[in-house]
Amino acid sequence: MKTKRALYLILLLTVLGLGAHSCFQDLDQNPPFDYPEEPPKPPISEDGQLFHMAFEDNFRDASSNKELTVIGTPGFSEGKVNRAYSGATNSYLTFRLSDMPAQLGSAITVGFWYKVNANPDRAGIVVVSPPSEGAPANAQNNRTSGFRIFREDAGGKQRIKANVGNGTADSWLDGAEKADIDPAIAPWKYITLVITTGKALFYIDGEEVASTDLSAISWAGCDILSIGSGEPRFNEWGHLSDNSLIDELRIYNRALTAAQIKEIINHDSE
Structure with missing residues (x-):
């Protein structure tokens, strides 16, 4: 036993x-x-998120799992959150809007981290624009639909601006000095464009710097998103390639509130 x-x-x-x-x-x-x-975990609910570029050493949209088209030789650098897009001369990315999981609608939020490089002294940053019928291929500046986020010299600083088309005309979001970034310091800034019913709002670091009444946003003729340049649709005024850094670019098919924008900022800054 x-x-x-x-x-x-x-x-x-x-x-x-x-x-x-x-x-x-x-x-x-x-x-x-x-x-x-x-x-x-994402910084806020992903409801309505149509596009997300984290730039983790690849040019792939996380929402669609589609690769972007690469023009020139953009690269990667240390980002606000891990890695970031690093712009280069004559370089940018494009993405077909038809590859998004849903169509862009009447409400939209475009948000991203941005570390400015003022050379050249103006550039396109994030652009969705239609072609200009009858215009030369190198002179596309139709602003009657889509949106354009770009920068221009302002007394040695860089002023971040936005422009939105309503189908027949365009509206400007220019925050003047409130939208200026000093390239000598070049801190990471969170840039946000929000389109909602009857209004467009522009934020830097979660603070409103500009707003305008807007009957609606039109997407007529818009088929591509450009990142890191105004090319190929918004270049007539010299808003070409951007040598700056871009990180955590997200596009939502809804209008985020200022509080939700700050949630993203706080999450990404942890």
Whole structure:
């Protein structure tokens, strides 16, 4: 009887030892256990998120899992959150709007981190513009639909502006000195354009710098998104390639509030 009990005890200890080894065999790894790490949580609800470029050493939209078209030689650099898009002369990205999971609508939010490089002294940053019928290929400046976020010299500083088309005309969002960034300091700034019912608003670091009444935004003729340049649709005034850094570019099919914009800023700044 004692012999049988001893055998049972040896068998039980063997089974327990194997189980313990299986559970803890990966303690020297990261993560230490066999189950996978959870993906990082988004800063706010992803409801309505149509586009997300994290620029983690690739040019792929996380919302559609589609690769962007690369023109020239843009690269990557240390970002606000891990890695960032690093602009280069005659370089930019384009993305077909038809690859988004839903169409752009009457409400939209475009937000991204931006670290300015003032060379050249003006550039396009994020642009959705229609072509100009009958205009030369290198003189596209139709602003009756879509939006344009860009920068221009302002007494040695860089002024960030936006322009929105309503179908027949365009509206400007120019915050004057409130929208100026000093390139000598070049801090990371969070730029946000929000379109909502009857209004367009422009924010820097979650603070409103400009707004305008807007009957509606039109998407007529708009088929591509440009990142890092006004090319190929908004270049007539010299808003060409941008040597600045861009990070965590998100586009939502809804109008975020100032509080939600600050949630994103706080999340990405942790």
